[in-house]
Amino acid sequence: MTMIALIDYGAGNLTSVKKALAAIGAEVFTPRRPEDIAPAQGVIVPGVGHFGATNSLDQRWMDAILERIGEGRPLLGICLGMQWLFEGSDEAPDCRGLGVLGGRCYRLGAAGTVKVPHVGWNSLTFQPGASIVDGITPGAQVYFTHSYVVPITSDTVAMSNHGEAFAAVVQHGQVAGVQFHPEKSGDVGLRVLRNFVALT
Amino acid sequence: MLSKRIIACLDVRDGQVVKGVNFEDLRSAGDPAELARRYNAEGIDELVILDITATLEARRALPATIRAVARELFIPLAVGGGIRSEADAAAAIDAGADKVSVNTAALTDPRIITTLADRYGSQAVVVAVDAKRMPPEESAAGGARFAVYARSGQTAVNRDAVEWAREAESRGAGEILLTSIDRDGTKRGFECELTAAVSRAVSIPVIASGGAGTLGHFVEVFTDGCADAALAASIFHYAETSVRALKEHLHAHHIPVRR
Numbered sequence: 001m002t003m004i005a006l007i008d009y010g011a012g013n014l015t016s017v018k019k020a021l022a023a024i025g026a027e028v029f030t031p032r033r034p035e036d037i038a039p040a041q042g043v044i045v046p047g048v049g050h051f052g053a054t055n056s057l058d059q060r061w062m063d064a065i066l067e068r069i070g071e072g073r074p075l076l077g078i079c080l081g082m083q084w085l086f087e088g089s090d091e092a093p094d095c096r097g098l099g100v101l102g103g104r105c106y107r108l109g110a111a112g113t114v115k116v117p118h119v120g121w122n123s124l125t126f127q128p129g130a131s132i133v134d135g136i137t138p139g140a141q142v143y144f145t146h147s148y149v150v151p152i153t154s155d156t157v158a159m160s161n162h163g164e165a166f167a168a169v170v171q172h173g174q175v176a177g178v179q180f181h182p183e184k185s186g187d188v189g190l191r192v193l194r195n196f197v198a199l200t
Numbered sequence: 201m202l203s204k205r206i207i208a209c210l211d212v213r214d215g216q217v218v219k220g221v222n223f224e225d226l227r228s229a230g231d232p233a234e235l236a237r238r239y240n241a242e243g244i245d246e247l248v249i250l251d252i253t254a255t256l257e258a259r260r261a262l263p264a265t266i267r268a269v270a271r272e273l274f275i276p277l278a279v280g281g282g283i284r285s286e287a288d289a290a291a292a293i294d295a296g297a298d299k300v301s302v303n304t305a306a307l308t309d310p311r312i313i314t315t316l317a318d319r320y321g322s323q324a325v326v327v328a329v330d331a332k333r334m335p336p337e338e339s340a341a342g343g344a345r346f347a348v349y350a351r352s353g354q355t356a357v358n359r360d361a362v363e364w365a366r367e368a369e370s371r372g373a374g375e376i377l378l379t380s381i382d383r384d385g386t387k388r389g390f391e392c393e394l395t396a397a398v399s400r401a402v403s404i405p406v407i408a409s410g411g412a413g414t415l416g417h418f419v420e421v422f423t424d425g426c427a428d429a430a431l432a433a434s435i436f437h438y439a440e441t442s443v444r445a446l447k448e449h450l451h452a453h454h455i456p457v458r459r
Contacts, residue, residue: 015270015293015294015296016270016274016296016298019270019271019274019296020274023274048320048321048323048324049320049321049322049323049324050321114202115403115404115405115428116403117322117323117374117404117405118202119323119374119375119404119405119428120202120203120204120205120245120405120428120429121202121203121205121245121458122201122202122203123201123203141203141458143275143276145276145323145374146323161201162201162202181276183274184274184275184276184298185274185275186240186274186275187274189274190274
């Protein structure tokens with residue numbers, strides 16, 4: 001059974017993510033200290049809420065996670081956890097992200113034509129190819145709830161649209177991120193989690 | 201494009217789903233987990249569990265019911281009824297709720313909205329607003345006005361629904377669950393005038409509730425009512441329509457839905 005470290009930094013509850021990982025047959029543990037993540041075959045950074053909440057992921061946590069990535073272990077960021085993989089966010093300018101992906105997060109809806117937060121089911125547009133979206137059909141819908149987005153870069157593998165196009169899924173080698181909630185996106189979401197576990 | 205959400209509401213009392221008319225005359229509609237499974241298989245976008253007598257009986261929403269429903273569902277689940285404190289919200293969220301819905305407690309002390317939003321994020325905080333149309337003589341020149349009620353529709357609180365929704369948003373609410381007491385359980389259609397007024401006044405999503413009776417009512421509330429989501433109970437419980445048939449109908453009327 002694959003051991004996944006689920007990082008608990010106090011941003012929201014982890015019950016749903018744990019439940020979804022259990023449903024696809026992965027074993028989950030929540031390391032209490034950075035050094036506890038050593039046995040992990042994969043690391044997931046979940047999260048909802050404000051970017052400032054990631055502040056509790058200090059340098060020691062960052063180093064522990066970076067070390068895992070250095071060993072080729074896969075890392076998945078979900079929602080706020082995905083935003084944290086980038087350099088930072090306009091939501092909390094003083095708060096540094098992990099910086100394994102290039103760019104800075106910004107607020108959706110600058111044009112003021114849509115409601116923000118973006119809450120609900122929205123479709124994914126992408127060219128198949130990236131392993132994290134393997135087996136998923138372009139146009140499939142997933143559940144989002146967020147106000148900020150990560151920049152569209154060469155690491156973007158799927159996009160969605162809410163007043164503007166934004167990055168819904170990113171992947172760079174063993175590092176992946178989803179802006180939506182796979183644990184709340186029915187069968188499509190469970191498939192993304194299975195794809196991630198397959199990277200281990 | 202963002203889909204319009206279809207939400208099934210499970211009004212729960214003593215562990216059983218019940219449904220009434222105008223918040224009264226409750227009758228049983230089945231087991232919560234069983235109904236949740238059925239709706240999920242049919243493609244429901246979200247579920248709400250409301251412990252409808254929790255506030256009146258001054259106790260917490262039933263964690264066992266939440267747990268049973270959350271166990272096998274991988275779609276968003278909101279829980280309301282009897283959430284009066286941060287500890288009540290924590291109990292619901294720990295049992296598997298993704299969002300909590302506050303109503304009476306927020307009217308009593310609106311600071312609870314901010315407390316919960318600070319702890320769990322705005323996306324986890326739904327403010328439920330139960331409203332009744334005011335008599336014409338009390339309405340403004342611009343249109344009807346709607347008064348807010350607390351305690352499962354039993355107590356008028358002397359607040360205007362549009363103003364209260366605006367305040368809830370400014371205090372950190374992530375969504376408004378807006379129920380027309382006049383239409384609840386009547387199957388006469390959603391109160392589109394109320395829904396549109398609130399939806400235009402806030403920038404957070406508004407879930408319309410109360411009055412769904414036909415497929416056409418859902419088309420109306422997404423067009424005339426400017427709703428972001430529509431919630432229904434009886435129409436699904438008694439299998440008058442399936443979630444799938446409803447979505448096909450909305451799709452045929454060019455309303456974006458998840459299919």
